[in-house]
Amino acid sequence: MIPLPSFSSRFRRTVQLGIRSLWLHRLRSLLTVLGIVFGVCSVIAMLAIGEGASYEAQQQIKNLGSQNILLKSVKPAEEEKVSNRQQNNFALEYGLKQDDIRRIRDTIPGIELVVPARVIRDYVWNITHRVDAEIVGTLPNHPATRNQSVAQGRFFNDLEMDAASPVCVLGHDVALKLFPAEEALGRDVRVGLNYYRVIGIMEPRARSAASEASIDGPAANAALGRLYIPLETARRRFGEILSRRRGGTYEAEKVALHEITVRVSRPETVIAISEVVKDILARHHTRKDYEVVVPLELLRRAERTKQIFNLVLGSIAAISLLVGGIGIMNIMLANVTERTREIGIRRALGARRKDIITQFLVESVLLSGSGGLIGVALGIAIPFAVSALAHMKVIITPWSPIAAFTLSAMVGILFGIYPARRAAALDPVEALRHE
Amino acid sequence: MAASTQPIVLLDKVRKAYRMGEFTVEALRGLDLHIAPGEYLSIMGPSGCGKSTLLNVLGCLDRPTSGRYLLGGDDVSTIPDDDLSSIRGKRLGFVFQSYNLIPQLTVLENIEVPLFYQNTPEDEARTIATELASRVGLGHRLNHRPFELSGGQQQRVAIARALANNPLVLLADEATGNLDSASGREILSLFDDLHSQGKTLIMVTHDLGVGERAARLIRLRDGELESDTRR
Ligand SMILES: Nc1ncnc2c1ncn2[C@@H]1O[C@H](COP(=O)(O)OP(=O)(O)OP(=O)(O)O)[C@@H](O)[C@H]1O
Numbered sequence: 001m002i003p004l005p006s007f008s009s010r011f012r013r014t015v016q017l018g019i020r021s022l023w024l025h026r027l028r029s030l031l032t033v034l035g036i037v038f039g040v041c042s043v044i045a046m047l048a049i050g051e052g053a054s055y056e057a058q059q060q061i062k063n064l065g066s067q068n069i070l071l072k073s074v075k076p077a078e079e080e081k082v083s084n085r086q087q088n089n090f091a092l093e094y095g096l097k098q099d100d101i102r103r104i105r106d107t108i109p110g111i112e113l114v115v116p117a118r119v120i121r122d123y124v125w126n127i128t129h130r131v132d133a134e135i136v137g138t139l140p141n142h143p144a145t146r147n148q149s150v151a152q153g154r155f156f157n158d159l160e161m162d163a164a165s166p167v168c169v170l171g172h173d174v175a176l177k178l179f180p181a182e183e184a185l186g187r188d189v190r191v192g193l194n195y196y197r198v199i200g201i202m203e204p205r206a207r208s209a210a211s212e213a214s215i216d217g218p219a220a221n222a223a224l225g226r227l228y229i230p231l232e233t234a235r236r237r238f239g240e241i242l243s244r245r246r247g248g249t250y251e252a253e254k255v256a257l258h259e260i261t262v263r264v265s266r267p268e269t270v271i272a273i274s275e276v277v278k279d280i281l282a283r284h285h286t287r288k289d290y291e292v293v294v295p296l297e298l299l300r301r302a303e304r305t306k307q308i309f310n311l312v313l314g315s316i317a318a319i320s321l322l323v324g325g326i327g328i329m330n331i332m333l334a335n336v337t338e339r340t341r342e343i344g345i346r347r348a349l350g351a352r353r354k355d356i357i358t359q360f361l362v363e364s365v366l367l368s369g370s371g372g373l374i375g376v377a378l379g380i381a382i383p384f385a386v387s388a389l390a391h392m393k394v395i396i397t398p399w400s401p402i403a404a405f406t407l408s409a410m411v412g413i414l415f416g417i418y419p420a421r422r423a424a425a426l427d428p429v430e431a432l433r434h435e
Numbered sequence: 436m437a438a439s440t441q442p443i444v445l446l447d448k449v450r451k452a453y454r455m456g457e458f459t460v461e462a463l464r465g466l467d468l469h470i471a472p473g474e475y476l477s478i479m480g481p482s483g484c485g486k487s488t489l490l491n492v493l494g495c496l497d498r499p500t501s502g503r504y505l506l507g508g509d510d511v512s513t514i515p516d517d518d519l520s521s522i523r524g525k526r527l528g529f530v531f532q533s534y535n536l537i538p539q540l541t542v543l544e545n546i547e548v549p550l551f552y553q554n555t556p557e558d559e560a561r562t563i564a565t566e567l568a569s570r571v572g573l574g575h576r577l578n579h580r581p582f583e584l585s586g587g588q589q590q591r592v593a594i595a596r597a598l599a600n601n602p603l604v605l606l607a608d609e610a611t612g613n614l615d616s617a618s619g620r621e622i623l624s625l626f627d628d629l630h631s632q633g634k635t636l637i638m639v640t641h642d643l644g645v646g647e648r649a650a651r652l653i654r655l656r657d658g659e660l661e662s663d664t665r666r
Pocket residue numbers: 453454455460461462480481482483484485486487488489
């Protein structure tokens with residue numbers, strides 16, 4: 001007989017036989033593989049959701065610029081209490097100053113750009129449309145620091161900067177909210193008593209409120225849209241002292257600069273330069289009224305967190321496969337006992353030990369493999385449902401279902417081998433006598 | 436019968452002992468037996484005398500503790516387990532008292548089991564099985580399950596299955612023991628047919644009426660040959 005085709009046809013028939021005998025006890029088979037199904041499904045789903053979340057986080061960190069060091073003014077903790085006790089007429093002075101920029105630019109080599117910004121929170125009006133936004137007074141080269149470009153129109157230039165022109169560039173969201181149905185370019189928006197001509201609209205950028213807030217820290221309210229005006233304009237229109245109402249009292253703050261973005265020329269130097277920047281700031285600030293955020297550091301931290309998350313998921317997968325495998329072994333042992341007589345009959349009719357081993361191994365691999373398959377199907381379906389319902393980004397890496405399925409099939413071999421060998425080791429006469 | 440031809444079965448001082456803790460039960464105590472091709476032999480004797488043990492040794496399901504067993508000229512008392520399996524599959528056919536059909540398989544599939552282990556191609560196996568099923572009068576029950584058949588019908592399926600690989604020797608351990616006399620007679624007439632077609636038949640029975648249908652009748656007592664008579 002031709003060995004190869006007959007072997008494959010024989011294997012196919014063994015598989016058919018296995019499917020039939022598992023189908024005969026379908027409830028039992030289903031319950032047996034449930035452990036593997038849930039294990040595989042939850043790991044793939046969690047991996048996809050985690051991968052999506054970490055992708056979003058990384059995207060946002062990248063938006064901040066991996067070549068950047070962000071300096072932010074922070075109200076010092078101890079001042080807060082003092083200012084609460086004292087009343088009006090007192091303007092709390094803190095934060096980054098023009099001098100900081102000069103020191104950084106003059107003492108540290110390898111810096112490409114230093115871009116300051118004042119950030120003032122206020123309402124922006126277009127007749128009756130109102131948006132709560134951050135007014136960012138900055139330099140013309142600000143977009144370059146965030147790898148952001150202008151979608152329509154243009155950013156303001158040095159001339160407008162020097163002239164303190166009343167022009168503005170709207171963030172994408174702000175433009176949509178203020179001008180839902182009209183062309184925004186060339187129109188005027190109002191902030192307080194002043195009008196600004198819209199000369200540009202920034203491109204949209206993917207962001208989810210929750211994760212961005214955690215990166216920018218409590219200082220910046222990332223959920224807010226932004227409106228960019230020349231730094232000079234901001235200085236003249238808003239003055240040095242900003243006051244805001246809070247809990248019935250006015251609170252005045254004097255903050256020269258809210259943000260400074262330092263962009264280094266070579267990406268690999270960003271961590272080292274950030275240390276020097278921290279040193280310089282520490283030397284000239286008596287209080288900790290600033291914070292230094294290095295997006296690359298955040299990126300690294302996010303990557304580490306993800307690695308730990310993956311490690312935890314891996315352990316869960318391993319444990320659930322182990323438990324699932326034990327379940328399969330248990331049921332296969334019962335199966336062997338139940339079918340002792342069948343084993344005896346098959347041995348009497350010419351089955352070799354390895355034929356019996358194959359038969360029972362095929363069954364246990366079918367069990368674990370189908371569990372893995374159902375798990376993979378659910379594990380892919382669940383993230384899609386989550387992304388559709390919760391508008392979360394999910395990423396199914398191609399290797400995760402493949403690995404999950406392969407591993408669960410291997411669990412079938414690993415935990416099926418003992419029951420199968422026990423079946424094959426049965427003495428034919430004893431097996432035939434078994435009731 | 437033809438004493439000149441080479442025996443198909445040759446037992447030479449075959450012993451079989453079972454160890455039961457401290458005790459050893461001697462089920463066969465040095466048995467010599469020659470069976471010629473085409474013989475119809477029945478084995479009788481009181482319960483526990485070793486009939487089933489002898490049949491299991493003859494059927495290569497069990498190995499003798501000592502002594503030699505030549506089947507068709509080959510010494511099978513010491514060959515590896517896989518070879519023993521293949522001899523069971525190719526040269527021997529079994530019929531058991533309790534039919535021993537595989538319950539989840541149909542009549543046809545049960546008959547195909549021995550063919551499967553000899554790598555017979557699927558369509559060929561189907562043809563052989565169908566033909567054997569009609570030969571034992573079950574051509575109309577091919578897709579029935581064993582539990583849908585009467586005892587006699589099940590035993591006929593078992594006989595068809597035993598014949599699937601066209602074995603040299605057919606072994607039956609109280610094949611009619613579970614059957615009413617009418618069904619038993621059907622089975623026995625099937626055996627008669629097989630014998631007349633030249634098959635070697637060895638059957639164990641308690642029933643003298645059954646035993647005497649065979650051309651040769653041997654009696655065992657306490658694992659030893661008590662008598663060996665030919666008609
Ligand atoms: N697996 C075994 N372990 C121990 N002793 C055994 C075993 N099989 C058979 N025996 C013993 O061997 C002897 C012969 O048993 P065997 O089954 O061959 O008898 P038998 O002639 O077929 O009896 P019966 O007519 O009741 O079927 C008995 O004493 C039995 O107890």
